[in-house]
Amino acid sequence: MRNKVILLAVLFFSLGVRGTAWATDFDDLFGGDLFVELEEEQGTLPPEEALLVQDGWDYGGNYRFSANASRTLVEGADPLDNLGVSLGGQLYLDARPDPNFRVFGKLGLSSAVNKQRGGRANAQDPLEISLQELFSDFNYENKVFFRAGKQNVKWGVGYFFSPADVINIGRLDPLDPGAEREGPVALKVHYPRGSTNYYLYTLLDDVDVISKVALAPKMEFVVGGTEIGLGGFYQKDKAPRGMLTFSSSLGDFAIFGEAVLSKGSDKAFAGDLPFHYPVYKKDQLFFHTTVGARYSHDDPEGLFNLTAAAQYYFNGEGYRKQEEVQNLRKYYGLLLITNPAEAAKIRLTDLGSTGRHYLGAMVGWNKLLNTKLSVSIFLNSNLSDQSGTVSATLSLPPISKISPSIGVAFNYGGEATEFGGLAKSTTVFASVTLGSGSF
């Protein structure tokens, strides 16, 4: 028999606190009875089960409509003006027939209008609909929990870079680390035991024979105030990996780190000469590590509401001699003009993440000096070839559901470097989101 105690409905309207004009005369608050009478109610669904069932089903989503006008200044070329209009959102359906079973699906919708002065005509992109998630949740006696289907997965703790994350299909974007990433089709088995969590992912993307099914076990446990993760990844014909992660706090800083050891690499490398591509390194050990920190400061006067994050990444798959990959990029650029079919044989993923050392950083200043302005600056830098990208955005005061912002983004680096490779460019932009929000 469940004993549930419900407060009398009138309780909080008769406490001497009238509306929101709360009494500041404290003696008034403490003039009457200190204790409140309660009445008991029995027989309703326990709250923990009620939350699992909710209303049986639910739907919702979000809507976004934005316009971005920009001028890009490229070295040695005329300025390029652009107006991009983006229309889209997400729709979800959450069905919960009983506390032990539910099905969740989420669709992404997007449509864009691009207008480029002096060149292309207006072009209306067709509506794109993508399946972002579709999975079911069920469990074995509320001890082992299963999630089966296409799902977003939390794997790795890095903010700008996450070498441990070989599970998600979408990669982390250091200039937009909070963006939702596409997850895999998988069966997730989760066994929580105290503060320790055991996971096993069976990954099924692009699998046509059972021997190609990928397995990724992981355990998370707590030591003092630090959460440690140990995991692995195995798939036939891919580099097996072991990983260690940690997340903790040091004073006012949240700190995190990852270390990954893999036998071989899934990338193809350039040799001493660019046309030696692809060179495979299947037996070499590769080590990756990253460490970073996040900090938030919220002063009482509201003048300096700051958030900051920085992360260093050592990429064991990066080139010791940057000239090798720079030569490959130049070769690729040449092939694009002279022999596109041959150029298509070079995977673009092999031309990215080629440095040994990276730095990601972000500073956000919300409600600048207690105004309605906010500013954020992102940096993504390949320290090995001294190239990078910087983006700064100033959010202006919103008017109703109209949120304007202005900003500048530029890249730097020499010829054929990772971020400065094509040409140095600076883009100034003004954006506005109109009537966007969740429902």
Add this chain to the structure above:
Amino acid sequence: MKKITRIFVLLLLVLAAALAVGAQDKDFTHIEAILKRLDEQSRFDRTDFSALLTMIVENPESGIEKMVVRQFRRDDGERFLLLIQEPITEKGQGYLLEGDNLWFYDPSSRQFAHTSLKETFQGSDARNADFGSTSYSDSYEVEGYMEGVLGSFDVYIIDLKAVDDTVPFPYAKIWVTKDSELVLKAEEYSLTYRLMRTSLFPKYTKVGDVFIPVQLIFLDELVEGQKTQISVSEISVSDIPDHVFTKAYIERVNR
């Protein structure tokens, strides 16, 4: 020489008397006993606890915001789970406490992140630590006290100093009723003894052997007009299944 000796002895006697008076002043045994009993009667050691919290956050700039939070609490093991139900833009965000570890769950990224009990809760004037069990006797030492009156209640006004960094502020002053030994008011101070926050607990209810405040008011003393009121309803002391205090449960209830 005799005179000097007499003066010296007199000084020693005065010093001894002063020390004796000081020692008497510093004998806070009965206050410490009150803090212990106060802690005991606010802990759910034999039962679990769940409730619905309705929070009204009043910000002089952004206006009034309502939040609804489902709370599950198990003091044995220092656990709690807070799940935000309203507003819809924050629905599904959760806080899971396990001993010294507190995780924040963001449903949009499906990520758990370590956070601190000292942090403010969702931009309100409540702190994460306000939702778990409190232990005045373990976290503070008594620095002094006096007797007084608050409203119609005779109270002890007790000055406290934090003995570790587990509490948000290093100094506190609490108003404790003499008869029922309940905290009616608390003031928290910074290291420079600046008043940071005032908390008021004007209504209590008794659930089993435990007294809990059912109305909580937090005033930000640094921002005029900034305050948060929490009303507690749908209280239950029934057993909560173990699986509720897990990351798996937070993921299941979320979209």
